[in-house]
Amino acid sequence: MPHAALVNLMAWHHATVPGTPGTIVAQFTAISFDVSAQEILSALTAGKTLAIPAADIQRDPSRFAHWLAEYRVQELYAPNLVIDAVGEAAAEQSLALPDLADIAQAGEALTLSRPLRGLFRDTTERRLHNHYGPTETHVVTAHTLPADPTTWSDRLAPSIGRPIPNTDIYVLDQQLQPVVDGDVGELYIAGIALARGYLHRPSLTAERFVANPFRPGQRMYRSGDLARWREDGTLEYAGRADHQVKIRGFRIEPGEIEATLRTHPSVAQAVVTVREDRPGQKQLVGYVVLNASNPTQPRDTEQESRQIDEWDAVYRLYYDTPATETKQPFGENFNIWIGSYDGLPIPLSQMQAWREATVERIRALRPRRLLEVGVGSGLLLAKLADCCESYWGTDFSAAIIRTLQQQVQTQPELSSRVTLRAQPAHIAEGLPSGFFDVVVINSVIQHFPNAGYLMQVLRSMLDLLVPGGAIFIGDVRNLDLLPCFASAVQSNQAAPDTPVGQLQHHIRQAMLTEKELIVAPSFFAQLPQHLDDLGAVDIQVKKGRYANELNRYRYDVVLRKGPVSARSANSFPQRSWEEHIGSTKQLATYLEQNRPRFLRVEDIPNALLTEEWSAMCRIEAGDTATGADAKNHADLAPACEEATIDALHALGEAMGYRTAVTWSSRPNRLDAIFIHADESDSVLTDIYLPRASRKLSACVNEPGHFDRLSDVRRHVASKLPKHMQPILVHLPALPLTPNGKLDRRALPAPHVASTGIKGPRNPREKRLCELFADTLGLERIGIDDSFFDLGGHSLLGMRLLARIRTAFQIELTMRALFDAPTVAQLAMSLDRTTLPNRAPLRPMRNRRIES
Numbered sequence: 001m002p003h004a005a006l007v008n009l010m011a012w013h014h015a016t017v018p019g020t021p022g023t024i025v026a027q028f029t030a031i032s033f034d035v036s037a038q039e040i041l042s043a044l045t046a047g048k049t050l051a052i053p054a055a056d057i058q059r060d061p062s063r064f065a066h067w068l069a070e071y072r073v074q075e076l077y078a079p080n081l082v083i084d085a086v087g088e089a090a091a092e093q094s095l096a097l098p099d100l101a102d103i104a105q106a107g108e109a110l111t112l113s114r115p116l117r118g119l120f121r122d123t124t125e126r127r128l129h130n131h132y133g134p135t136e137t138h139v140v141t142a143h144t145l146p147a148d149p150t151t152w153s154d155r156l157a158p159s160i161g162r163p164i165p166n167t168d169i170y171v172l173d174q175q176l177q178p179v180v181d182g183d184v185g186e187l188y189i190a191g192i193a194l195a196r197g198y199l200h201r202p203s204l205t206a207e208r209f210v211a212n213p214f215r216p217g218q219r220m221y222r223s224g225d226l227a228r229w230r231e232d233g234t235l236e237y238a239g240r241a242d243h244q245v246k247i248r249g250f251r252i253e254p255g256e257i258e259a260t261l262r263t264h265p266s267v268a269q270a271v272v273t274v275r276e277d278r279p280g281q282k283q284l285v286g287y288v289v290l291n292a293s294n295p296t297q298p299r300d301t302e303q304e305s306r307q308i309d310e311w312d313a314v315y316r317l318y319y320d321t322p323a324t325e326t327k328q329p330f331g332e333n334f335n336i337w338i339g340s341y342d343g344l345p346i347p348l349s350q351m352q353a354w355r356e357a358t359v360e361r362i363r364a365l366r367p368r369r370l371l372e373v374g375v376g377s378g379l380l381l382a383k384l385a386d387c388c389e390s391y392w393g394t395d396f397s398a399a400i401i402r403t404l405q406q407q408v409q410t411q412p413e414l415s416s417r418v419t420l421r422a423q424p425a426h427i428a429e430g431l432p433s434g435f436f437d438v439v440v441i442n443s444v445i446q447h448f449p450n451a452g453y454l455m456q457v458l459r460s461m462l463d464l465l466v467p468g469g470a471i472f473i474g475d476v477r478n479l480d481l482l483p484c485f486a487s488a489v490q491s492n493q494a495a496p497d498t499p500v501g502q503l504q505h506h507i508r509q510a511m512l513t514e515k516e517l518i519v520a521p522s523f524f525a526q527l528p529q530h531l532d533d534l535g536a537v538d539i540q541v542k543k544g545r546y547a548n549e550l551n552r553y554r555y556d557v558v559l560r561k562g563p564v565s566a567r568s569a570n571s572f573p574q575r576s577w578e579e580h581i582g583s584t585k586q587l588a589t590y591l592e593q594n595r596p597r598f599l600r601v602e603d604i605p606n607a608l609l610t611e612e613w614s615a616m617c618r619i620e621a622g623d624t625a626t627g628a629d630a631k632n633h634a635d636l637a638p639a640c641e642e643a644t645i646d647a648l649h650a651l652g653e654a655m656g657y658r659t660a661v662t663w664s665s666r667p668n669r670l671d672a673i674f675i676h677a678d679e680s681d682s683v684l685t686d687i688y689l690p691r692a693s694r695k696l697s698a699c700v701n702e703p704g705h706f707d708r709l710s711d712v713r714r715h716v717a718s719k720l721p722k723h724m725q726p727i728l729v730h731l732p733a734l735p736l737t738p739n740g741k742l743d744r745r746a747l748p749a750p751h752v753a754s755t756g757i758k759g760p761r762n763p764r765e766k767r768l769c770e771l772f773a774d775t776l777g778l779e780r781i782g783i784d785d786s787f788f789d790l791g792g793h794s795l796l797g798m799r800l801l802a803r804i805r806t807a808f809q810i811e812l813t814m815r816a817l818f819d820a821p822t823v824a825q826l827a828m829s830l831d832r833t834t835l836p837n838r839a840p841l842r843p844m845r846n847r848r849i850e851s
Helices: 003-016 035-044 061-070 080-092 114-121 202-208 254-262 301-319 348-363 381-387 398-408 451-464 479-493 500-512 521-525 549-553 577-581 584-594 610-621 627-632 645-654 705-719 763-776 794-808 814-819 823-831
Strands: 024-026 049-051 075-078 102-105 127-132 141-144 159-163 167-172 185-191 209-211 219-229 235-240 245-247 250-252 267-278 281-290 369-373 390-395 418-422 436-442 465-477 534-541 554-561 566-568 574-576 598-605 657-663 669-676 683-685 727-730
Touching: 003 035, 003 141, 024 035, 035 049, 035 075, 061 080, 075 080, 080 102, 080 114, 080 267, 127 159, 159 167, 167 219, 202 209, 202 219, 235 254, 245 281, 250 254, 254 267, 254 281, 254 705, 281 705, 301 705, 348 381, 348 436, 348 465, 348 549, 348 554, 369 381, 369 451, 381 390, 390 398, 398 418, 436 451, 451 465, 451 554, 465 479, 479 500, 479 549, 479 610, 500 610, 521 534, 521 554, 534 657, 534 683, 549 554, 574 577, 577 584, 577 598, 584 645, 645 657, 645 669, 705 727, 763 794, 763 823, 794 814, 814 823
Parallel strands: 024 049, 024 075, 075 102, 102 127, 281 727, 369 390, 369 436, 390 418, 436 465, 566 683, 574 598
Antiparallel strands: 127 141, 141 159, 159 235, 167 185, 185 219, 209 219, 219 235, 245 250, 267 281, 465 554, 534 554, 598 669, 657 669
16 A cells, blocks of 8 residues: 555544544554554544553443543544444443544444434534545545435435545446446546555456556556446445355345344344355355343333233233132142243242242242232242232232132131232232331243333332332342353253254254343342332342242342432452362361451352353363263362352351341352341342442343244335345344454354245144244244253243144143144144143233333
8 A cells, every 4th residue: 555545544533533632532443454444543643632442341331331432532433333232332331422522433334323323412512524545545435424314315325425536436337338327336446546566466466457448547446336327426335345145046136135033123233145065055144233222211112012912822821720620728829930941840848948048038028918910820829928918919820819819718817918900010900008117029020021111110010018128039040151051951951962063053052042031130239229219239149948040040139219228238358269178077177266257258159050051161162072071071160069058158158247148259159148246137139249330231131032923024025025034043143254354254143944845734633833933933834843952941832732732722731842842743742632621822912011
């Protein structure tokens, strides 16, 4: 690249983005990326200040947005995908970034996404520059968009502008003749900006740097990009010439499909490419990143209603039985508790121990006037109502409430103090405000449609509490452990000889199809920043002597309404398990000899998770041939056997300490808090300490993603002909190169659910294929495809069984699905199954949800 090209670029840049000495410019791009030359030289040749973020901050949009605010950065140059992520992170954290005056996008086609528009929504002092130019020329055209984003077109692609000084741009046809304005041609570049060529590659130089027919003796660069001249004299980028493809006789432009995908309101980013993972079989694949829901922003209430009604159908499948026909005693109906590993009911002794631990924690709150949201079959009511003056219970399922009311009427000592109401969790109408001292939401929030709905429920419950009252949120699934849980479940369900690559796909698919709301403890730790009435947050791991999924992956939260006098565990003296303790025996010795008033022991290996965590790590790394090998060679960490949750509680009690056990900074580790008996009545907060800042939306999964992707698929089918409809792959984020550009080589191959070789043979199999595919979010399946091999799990299985019951009026258990996981096998099973004599399920009317 000759110096004259850079001098010309700098002269143009200073005239376009003048700034003043001291202006702070972010040096974001890698030094290997040509844009870095513009970043660095434009700053240093104008007396500006170059601010360089650490590499780990660059890779984390949330931290990078904070960094931009902290250092008051005024100019940012980054690819479109990076700006999108910064915009989303800034909105999530309410960062206005008032100093950021100029944002220049280069390296990718500019897409005016919702997060990007959000960066400009509340200010007219910020400018967006769209720069275009291949590495062989640096920037050669540029366009500055209007300051008001409401004037930006939703229909037209953003212009890439006009040529910068001393640069010529041509849009030519295959005969190197200029095309008519408005027609698409290939973009050629000439003038001072051209590089000399490719080092030591004369043939490639001759191919790309060709003679300029309009200026004899000069060269022009053949960019391979398509463009058209607009009526206003600016250029519009129209994609890559080499991205046009021909599939089954049809010529297709992937950019057109990408544009259609982006018109769906749920789509944040979309990339369409053609893959040939099997020789001779080309297929269009669309990679979609969905908009992350913000727990503090307006929500899609219609979709929420559909999700709630689906859970209602599942509950009616298990609980829609009159009290007179119920076989279990009052408060002992554990029907819906099905194990994820094998589809069998979790043993009754384990469920009773789980309930015992939950009741113990709630009784410690000393409830007198208690509200239970999601009362279910009365598992807790039967054990808690006798200690309360008043016990209110609500549930979204009218069938459950009817059955429970009939059972309560048979308990004279309870009937006068128990009030039951059929209403969803977000509806507080009819509940007395400022009346309850304890609200219980146990094993319920996983059925909430999203985190925004959870926030709405918590606000409503705080209004119902007296000052100092408590909300007990029990049985919360830990998002930080979702990969480990999915790995354990899929490993147990897979055949012993399942190749590790196939198992990895099953695990990814299971996480994508997760229908329950799963929440990281960091979410609750941040709630005082979002809920003004909150005075304390107590997060603890569930107690339990059994090694099952309930004790491995779940935890409880107690939120206290202010004003409340709470002691923060953040300031307690800390000791490292590995460096200072090492075993429960050593811990007992330390407590006995030192008698600390308060102590936090950090990073204790969680014995319940050791084996499954080790197996997950081996599967993720591909250090095993099969899932069975991963489990058989799981490494046990030292001293794990002594570091059980119950052992820590027992040790603390024996030594005269109140004990709280919570998650550590590493998900497979624990922190234990010990409080001297003299201080044991204190309300505690900050028991769990998040070690890193996280966006609130990053602390929860998106149960609605699965259904939203189906909506996107239907949207594409309604807008595009069949030959242009891609296989859709949902990604949490598009892969980026170190320069922040899309890394197409890192896009994963789609898993084609079925070869379709064996289709349905009769109407019953056809309907089952439709139900399987719809439940799994797939376009189609064959009758010999296993539900679990395609990413199904017990929660999706419950959803499928509810739909089968509605469609066929036939009752099936989860065990039946495990035994007959294919359409062909299940169709045979249906022939041998009859439905109990009860009314058919009716479609539920959507409940109105107000955000």
